[in-house]
Amino acid sequence: MTSIAASERLTLSALLEGQTAAHLVVAADDLGWWQQLMRREEKIVPTTGLQRALARALHRFGWLAPDGDGYRLTEDGHEIAFNRGFVRVTTRGWEPTFRQIGSAAATADIVPAQTDPDAVARGCTDIALRHPETLQAIAARVAQDTEPGSTVDLGCADGGRLQIIGEFGHTEQLIGVDIEAGVIDTARERLAGLGFADRVRLRAGSVQPGDELPAWLDEGIRSDVTTAMSFNLMHQLASDGGGIDAVLGAWLDWFPNVRRFVIGDVVRSAGVQWHEQPWFAPTFEIYHELTGVRVWRDDEYADAFASLGFRVAEHLDKDHEAMMVWIAER
Ligand SMILES: C[S@@+](CC[C@H](N)C(=O)[O-])C[C@H]1O[C@@H](n2cnc3c(N)ncnc32)[C@H](O)[C@@H]1O
Structure with missing residues (x-):
């Protein structure tokens, strides 16, 4: 077994916070935020309590920066926004398949793909x-x-x-x-x-x-x-x-x-x-x-x-x- 250097290990923190972050990236995409923010001159201005909580969370992850009454994209946020399609496919598109694995694994060799x-x-x-x-x-x-x-x-x-x-x-x-x-x-x-x-x-x-x-x-x-x-x-x-x-x-x-x-x-x-x-x-x-x-x-x-x-x-x-x-x- 090759050992994985500490700096390359998937940490518990990345596992937990990564999943939360992925859901929030898709939610922000559903609101059209990433597309809007990628047009560099634009910022998003949250208008509901839920939107403000979402924006604050994305700020905590380092992907949005506060700017007046709204938020702009950071450099790290740009990479996430640019690649958001991967996040949607894996988080939402393939979730129905991943959800079945535990129950199917007792009897089956593979699980049929079930997607959104x-x-x-x-x-x-x-x-x-x-x-x-x-x-x-x-x-x-x-x-x-x-x-x-x-x-x-x-x-x-x-x-x-x-x-x-x-x-x-x-x-x-x-x-x-x-x-x-x-x-x-x-x-x-x-x-x-x-x-x-x-x-x-x-x-x-x-x-x-x-x-x-x-x-x-x-x-x-x-x-x-x-x-x-x-x-x-x-x-x-x-x-x-x-x-x-x-x-x-x-x-x-x-x-x-x-x-x-x-x-x-x-x-x-x-x-x-x-x-x-x-x-x-x-x-x-x-x-x-x-x-x-x-x-x-x-x-x-x-x-x-x-x-x-x-x-x-x-x-x-x-x-x-x-x-x-x-x-x-x-
Ligand atoms: C991973 S997606 C790729 C979508 C698109 N070609 C792209 O790359 O942007 C696979 C697509 O193929 C479709 N698909 C899967 N099995 C298929 C089949 N046997 N015949 C036709 N389409 C199929 C799915 O519904 C889905 O839209």
């Missing part, structure tokens, strides 16, 4: 919006195609990524598919509100390959798709579906005219102990081990593209140490 789909969708979109340049790079590639095409987002959640692709690529047609009908409704609202209604098709259904073509895959979508993208879902689909190459291979059958895959996912990190890994990686890996889902290595994604005759045109890894995006073309 809206919290996962909103958190994931907030994560994506932190680095619009990643999606800008994808839109720029798509724009290089001699003929405009259609980009499908497989597991599109509330449509946040389609929104950015649509904003940068003015002629691209957009298609989104997600297994959660509720988040597809949110995506429809979001994209219609931004004026994309006439160039977006949204479908509720599974993108997990099976023996038959999925019901949502009509002939129009089949032949139109030229770019197939999927973010933060492949690890799960590949675990259930015989590997990354098997999933990509099935999608090639679904979309015969696809020129490009854009896959984004969290990769397995080299470290074992939590302090040897970038933040979020231990939580991601533990959550998936508990739910029986593999987390795949960077080279396993690269091998899968190569095995299907796709060349990695871009490998984007500036967002987070454990989050990669591959643009693979043929």
